[in-house]
Amino acid sequence: MTATAPPVRLAVVADPDDRPAWQRAERIADQLALPLVTGGDAVPGAFDLLLDVDADCIGLREANRPRSRPLVIDLVHMSRMFRPTAGGRDPLVRAVGPLRENRTVADATAGLLRDAFRLACRGYCVTALERSPVLAVMIEDALARAAAGGDRRVREALTRLSFLHGDACDHLARLADSQRPDVVYLDPMFPPRRHPALLKKDIRLCRLLAGDDTDADRLFMQARAVARRRVVVKRHPHVPPIAPDPSHRIHSKMIRYDVYVTSA
Ligand SMILES: C[S@@+](CC[C@H](N)C(=O)[O-])C[C@H]1O[C@@H](n2cnc3c(N)ncnc32)[C@H](O)[C@@H]1O
Known part of the structure; x- marks a missing residue:
């Protein structure tokens, strides 16, 4: 917690x-x-x-929904949604930027590992960080299951994905210059809804475990100090940017990516 x-x-x-x-x-x-x-x-x-x-x-x-299926992080299932051929049109890939320049990504808000794994499937080298101990246990379980499974494409993507449990702010602050990632990716929790029961199960459970990420500003400042090329922040389309004047924005149906270029 x-x-x-x-x-x-x-x-x-x-x-x-x-x-x-x-x-x-x-x-x-x-x-x-x-x-x-x-x-x-x-x-x-x-x-x-x-x-x-x-x-x-x-x-x-x-606990109050005994009949509902448990939420399991299933990387093999996820990988089917991230076909390599669709990579060029993927708004997350467009926000993170071309692979040849933006190869290493620190995903400072791993959550259920979806974005981190999606980027690893697309060829990026990703370090995913998550501070919730329960989510960390679920992520480690998912990684072990996927590594032991028979899906070659998933195992290949896992060679580009590492996971650390802990506070991303502290981790980023400790990096030596040679360890700085090209991109820091942030997906802090969206603002709370008036009717939480209407949220999708994965988001509802994640929020119950992780809270509202009220310290996202501090994480953004640290990300900006460390990222070699850019910081990407995923936002709800109706909320203002986490910091003024993003360099550019990528809009997709339900979300917006604000991109802050940090390289000269
Ligand atoms: C909305 S979820 C991210 C979902 C994720 N992008 C995915 O694809 O599944 C936000 C997560 O960021 C984590 N988080 C927020 N601030 C953090 C920090 N400073 N260090 C590590 N994890 C953090 C929260 O615990 C929460 O699990």
């Missing part, structure tokens, strides 16, 4: 009759300092979110 995240009652759930799953759940509950309960103990009202652990997969679900 982060300094900006709201308090959420969270538990790890596993089946005690499934030995490998239960042992894995014990390790994760220990690491996250969370209670470990059985499915029977996870009664509605006792917790807000449940981290479902089995031997080879971790999923997150809302």
